[in-house]
Amino acid sequence: MDIVEQLTRALPAGTVITDPVALDACRTDRSGHLSCGRPLALVEARSIEDVQEVCRIATATNTPVVSRGAGTGLAGGGIAGTGEIVLSTLHMNRILEVSTANQLAVVEPGIINGEMNRALFEHGMWWAPDPASKDIATVGGNIAMNAGGLLCAKYGVTREAVLALKVVLADGRLISVGHRTVKGVTGYDLCALMIGSEGTLGVIVEATLKLRPLVTGNVATIAAYLDSVETGASIAARISAAGLQPAIMELLDRRSLECLDAYTGGSLLSRGNAYLLIQCDGAAAEAEAAAMLAIIREAGAQAETTTDPVLADEWVHVRRQVFPSLEAQGTLLVEDVAVPREQMPAMFAKLAQLEEKYGISIPSSAHAGDGNLHPCFIFQGEDVPQMIWDAAGEMFAHALELGGTLTGEHGIGVLKKRWLGDELGDVQLMLQRQIKAVFDPAGLLNPGKVLDPLVQGAPAVC
Amino acid sequence: MDIVEQLTRALPAGTVITDPVALDACRTDRSGHLSCGRPLALVEARSIEDVQEVCRIATATNTPVVSRGAGTGLAGGGIAGTGEIVLSTLHMNRILEVSTANQLAVVEPGIINGEMNRALFEHGMWWAPDPASKDIATVGGNIAMNAGGLLCAKYGVTREAVLALKVVLADGRLISVGHRTVKGVTGYDLCALMIGSEGTLGVIVEATLKLRPLVTGNVATIAAYLDSVETGASIAARISAAGLQPAIMELLDRRSLECLDAYTGGSLLSRGNAYLLIQCDGAAAEAEAAAMLAIIREAGAQAETTTDPVLADEWVHVRRQVFPSLEAQGTLLVEDVAVPREQMPAMFAKLAQLEEKYGISIPSSAHAGDGNLHPCFIFQGEDVPQMIWDAAGEMFAHALELGGTLTGEHGIGVLKKRWLGDELGDVQLMLQRQIKAVFDPAGLLNPGKVLDPLVQGAPAVC
Numbered sequence: 001m002d003i004v005e006q007l008t009r010a011l012p013a014g015t016v017i018t019d020p021v022a023l024d025a026c027r028t029d030r031s032g033h034l035s036c037g038r039p040l041a042l043v044e045a046r047s048i049e050d051v052q053e054v055c056r057i058a059t060a061t062n063t064p065v066v067s068r069g070a071g072t073g074l075a076g077g078g079i080a081g082t083g084e085i086v087l088s089t090l091h092m093n094r095i096l097e098v099s100t101a102n103q104l105a106v107v108e109p110g111i112i113n114g115e116m117n118r119a120l121f122e123h124g125m126w127w128a129p130d131p132a133s134k135d136i137a138t139v140g141g142n143i144a145m146n147a148g149g150l151l152c153a154k155y156g157v158t159r160e161a162v163l164a165l166k167v168v169l170a171d172g173r174l175i176s177v178g179h180r181t182v183k184g185v186t187g188y189d190l191c192a193l194m195i196g197s198e199g200t201l202g203v204i205v206e207a208t209l210k211l212r213p214l215v216t217g218n219v220a221t222i223a224a225y226l227d228s229v230e231t232g233a234s235i236a237a238r239i240s241a242a243g244l245q246p247a248i249m250e251l252l253d254r255r256s257l258e259c260l261d262a263y264t265g266g267s268l269l270s271r272g273n274a275y276l277l278i279q280c281d282g283a284a285a286e287a288e289a290a291a292m293l294a295i296i297r298e299a300g301a302q303a304e305t306t307t308d309p310v311l312a313d314e315w316v317h318v319r320r321q322v323f324p325s326l327e328a329q330g331t332l333l334v335e336d337v338a339v340p341r342e343q344m345p346a347m348f349a350k351l352a353q354l355e356e357k358y359g360i361s362i363p364s365s366a367h368a369g370d371g372n373l374h375p376c377f378i379f380q381g382e383d384v385p386q387m388i389w390d391a392a393g394e395m396f397a398h399a400l401e402l403g404g405t406l407t408g409e410h411g412i413g414v415l416k417k418r419w420l421g422d423e424l425g426d427v428q429l430m431l432q433r434q435i436k437a438v439f440d441p442a443g444l445l446n447p448g449k450v451l452d453p454l455v456q457g458a459p460a461v462c
Numbered sequence: 463m464d465i466v467e468q469l470t471r472a473l474p475a476g477t478v479i480t481d482p483v484a485l486d487a488c489r490t491d492r493s494g495h496l497s498c499g500r501p502l503a504l505v506e507a508r509s510i511e512d513v514q515e516v517c518r519i520a521t522a523t524n525t526p527v528v529s530r531g532a533g534t535g536l537a538g539g540g541i542a543g544t545g546e547i548v549l550s551t552l553h554m555n556r557i558l559e560v561s562t563a564n565q566l567a568v569v570e571p572g573i574i575n576g577e578m579n580r581a582l583f584e585h586g587m588w589w590a591p592d593p594a595s596k597d598i599a600t601v602g603g604n605i606a607m608n609a610g611g612l613l614c615a616k617y618g619v620t621r622e623a624v625l626a627l628k629v630v631l632a633d634g635r636l637i638s639v640g641h642r643t644v645k646g647v648t649g650y651d652l653c654a655l656m657i658g659s660e661g662t663l664g665v666i667v668e669a670t671l672k673l674r675p676l677v678t679g680n681v682a683t684i685a686a687y688l689d690s691v692e693t694g695a696s697i698a699a700r701i702s703a704a705g706l707q708p709a710i711m712e713l714l715d716r717r718s719l720e721c722l723d724a725y726t727g728g729s730l731l732s733r734g735n736a737y738l739l740i741q742c743d744g745a746a747a748e749a750e751a752a753a754m755l756a757i758i759r760e761a762g763a764q765a766e767t768t769t770d771p772v773l774a775d776e777w778v779h780v781r782r783q784v785f786p787s788l789e790a791q792g793t794l795l796v797e798d799v800a801v802p803r804e805q806m807p808a809m810f811a812k813l814a815q816l817e818e819k820y821g822i823s824i825p826s827s828a829h830a831g832d833g834n835l836h837p838c839f840i841f842q843g844e845d846v847p848q849m850i851w852d853a854a855g856e857m858f859a860h861a862l863e864l865g866g867t868l869t870g871e872h873g874i875g876v877l878k879k880r881w882l883g884d885e886l887g888d889v890q891l892m893l894q895r896q897i898k899a900v901f902d903p904a905g906l907l908n909p910g911k912v913l914d915p916l917v918q919g920a921p922a923v924c
Contacts, residue, residue: 099802099804100703100705101699101700101702101703101802101803101804102702102802102803102804103702103803104802124705125705145647146647146651148645148647152644152645153644156618156622157644157645159651159654160618160622169889173889175887175889175890175893176887176890177890179800179866179867180802180865180866181800181801181802181832181833181834181865181866181867181870182614182615182619182800182803182831182832182833182834182870183610183614183619183800183829183832183833183834183867183870183871184800184867184869184870185607185608185610185658185867185869185870185871185872185873185874186867186868186869186874186878186882186885186886187874187882187886187890187891187894187912187913188655188658188659188663188894188897188898189608189621189654189655189657189658190890190893190894192621192651192654192655193650193651193654193655195651196647196650196651197650201650213704213705213706213707214705237563238563240563240564240565241562241563242675243562243586243587243675243676244675245675282745282746283744283745283746283749284744284745284746287745338641338643338644338645338646339643340561340563340564340566340642340643341563341564341565341644342561342563342564367645369644370643370644370645371643371644371645372643372644372645403642403643404641404642404643405641405643405645405646405647405648406648407646407647407648408643408644408645408646408647409645409647410647411647412647412648412649416648420648420649423648424648424649425637425638427631427635427637428637428638428639428649428652429649431637431652431900431901432649432650432652434900435650435897435900436650438893438896438897438900439893450649451649
């Protein structure tokens with residue numbers, strides 16, 4: 001009996017999809033990278049038992065499994081190829097519990113971050129992880145990636161916002177990791193290990209999320225136009241160094257403003273060569289914004305501030321339009337290096353050098369509160385040209401030299417796998433591969449992603 | 463050549479200690495638990511190279527290594543016995559870097575938490591982990607335990623306050639895990655895995671700590687005397703449920719007040735049967751304290767509030783004297799269960815049942831903001847009587863039933879090892895043992911602690 005037939009017999013009717021259009025959609029994600037061929041089947045799991053059944057059949061038949069949420073990844077971590085089962089948890093999307101007393105929610109992995117947060121709002125709570133994709137990305141995907149976003153310097157990354165997980169192992173066994181409590185130190189922190197593991201250690205089937213009470217009070221927003229992105233990066237670093245903690249601090253370079261003007265017909269460039277957007281929230285929002293404004297003006301720059309939500313939305317909208325405006329120019333490779341905050345000016349200077357050396361344009365934005373840059377390489381056609389990868393490789397090397405990392409929030413997936421060893425070193429890379437083998441000895445879970453399994457038991461991956 | 467001779471030849475003069483008094487001091491920690499015999503040698507490492515040399519010799523000679531900071535653990539995690547090398551990092555106690563711009567410090571593991579925080583104060587920064595032992599415990603020990611403390615509900619546990627670690631593996635190789643940046647998602651989070659691993663996966667030799675700017679503004683303190691600890695637990699849970707976030711929320715039961723009165727000659731009991739201490743900090747401190755006071759008064763209880771630091775210190779002093787007052791009654795087994803906040807009244811009710819069933823007194827305090835209770839079992843003599851372990855075992859089982867954990871912040875060590883599988887389950891326990899084997903295949907690092915290694919390569923542990 002072939003694998004698809006086994007799946008179809010074992011799982012509820014309608015769960016196993018073999019429609020070519022649906023299968024082909026699983027060959028790619030938001031990175032645009034395409035796998036080499038069509039996967040075997042798409043299983044739309046409705047329950048933990050469904051997931052366990054898929055993993056049991058996969059193990060019995062030595063078939064690779066690619067678990068997948070909404071497919072919004074930017075590193076090809078959730079794309080599936082020839083011979084693989086796509087295990088979608090998108091339809092496991094219920095909120096199972098919300099507890100204001102315990103400040104937690106228990107959810108299935110397929111719920112969309114933004115939808116969940118709208119439901120939590122009714123309870124006076126929110127979940128802090130806010131990747132730019134939050135209105136289309138699943139909570140399970142956020143966890144599998146350790147998603148970041150705009151609010152991380154103040155409110156932490158996904159790892160800090162997950163208390164516990166239920167995880168199905170490659171062989172179908174179910175484990176519960178982490179704690180329902182704020183504290184808990186029983187054994188190794190497998191919950192943290194699972195967060196950011198990109199579907200290579202297990203399938204996340206339930207999450208207990210750490211919630212926060214809604215932040216009250218006015219939000220104070222600052223918009224500053226600056227003479228250069230280096231000035232902006234330096235102001236941002238000075239704001240952090242002064243102990244001021246914005247909720248959001250976003251920086252756009254001249255290239256981004258050019259693309260925005262081309263896209264909207266506006267004239268941002270007439271105001272400056274870089275744009276710094278800051279939002280402060282909480283009880284001290286207005287006082288903090290005033291202190292930040294003083295730092296900006298000390299640097300000789302002009303800035304406006306408001307607590308009017310309508311005007312603030314206009315200023316935030318400038319930031320939100322960056323990616324659509326870049327996509328209008330061609331195919332995008334959105335990169336994701338992060339550096340210590342004070343190294344942001346050096347990182348922007350390196351990008352300018354790379355632009356000159358390679359004769360390309362690299363419009364870049366940054367979550368300037370945490371040193372996470374998104375340099376965007378634009379090209380025509382589907383495949384990333386080698387010259388772009390060469391430039392990206394130089395950028396990665398420089399980020400590492402500055403004490404930074406290849407990827408702040410997008411993950412390794414397939415696209416950054418070749419550089420992972422440069423950051424981790426051979427010893428740690430081998431430890432990571434051995435940990436992979438502990439959870440997935442046959443190498444069936446998301447093979448070819450992040451790192452090479454010790455045992456290449458599964459069919460070769462494209 | 464015997465092991466001590468090898469160590470002495472390989473390491474700088476004065477580093478290898480064989481003085482029996484010094485060795486015997488390493489047989490115990492603050493739990494009072496005593497190992498079966500005297501360790502081989504104490505190595506007072508001064509450098510990463512010293513640590514690597516010890517691990518190389520240990521691996522070559524198949525000798526167990528117990529790494530140790532200040533010996534303030536409460537679960538016997540850092541105690542050493544016959545045939546073992548004690549590897550102390552207490553003398554590796556320098557601050558290597560403080561960066562306000564990057565909000566981080568790089569330190570050696572032996573620095574005392576309180577001393578480091580006094581140095582960071584000069585830079586306008588602080589490190590949030592604040593175990594009660596902070597004036598005598600090392601930062602390395604805090605990390606090895608994932609230490610908690612009083613401030614965790616608002617400011618997080620140690621795991622959230624460590625960016626990166628340098629770790630020496632059992633065979634002497636050095637790895638760097640984590641990131642110097644706020645965000646970073648390259649591979650599995652081995653930094654989080656190392657935090658709380660109790661010296662069983664590697665030796666922490668350097669830490670990059672995530673700092674916070676000093677909190678400004680008044681601190682508002684509330685002291686409330688209540689009719690019962692259940693009322694206190696219920697008020698605390700209501701405060702959390704209202705979305706109010708105290709920095710500190712401590713609860714003492716009637717038994718604790720009895721011990722305090724006996725110790726100080728005071729009359730706390732005349733004021734109530736339980737004591738709730740709350741501190742609010744930050745810009746909204748006074749407004750939050752007012753809202754909490756309203757909740758306390760709605761519950762029919764009396765409370766006072768102050769922003770006067772001298773009066774506040776008096777109220778906090780009551781809490782600080784609890785452990786000395788209990789120690790005056792006999793030998794202490796300080797337990798450490800944690801439960802979801804709203805289950806605190808149920809946990810206190812269970813403790814009252816256990817007191818009755820076993821005819822014992824279990825004075826208990828709680829970090830009521832995060833549901834972490836410290837029930838204290840008092841007995842005479844050195845060894846914990848079986849009857850006390852029976853009562854503790856029932857308590858652990860009940861904490862698990864309530865969705866809680868064996869240990870919120872003290873760790874497993876030797877004292878709670880027999881219950882670890884009850885919480886983790888067999889499948890996860892085996893995964894944890896396999897992870898141990900990845901890092902330490904010969905089972906040389908802190909054998910007999912937390913979990914049993916897969917391979918019992920090292921001499922039997924006492």
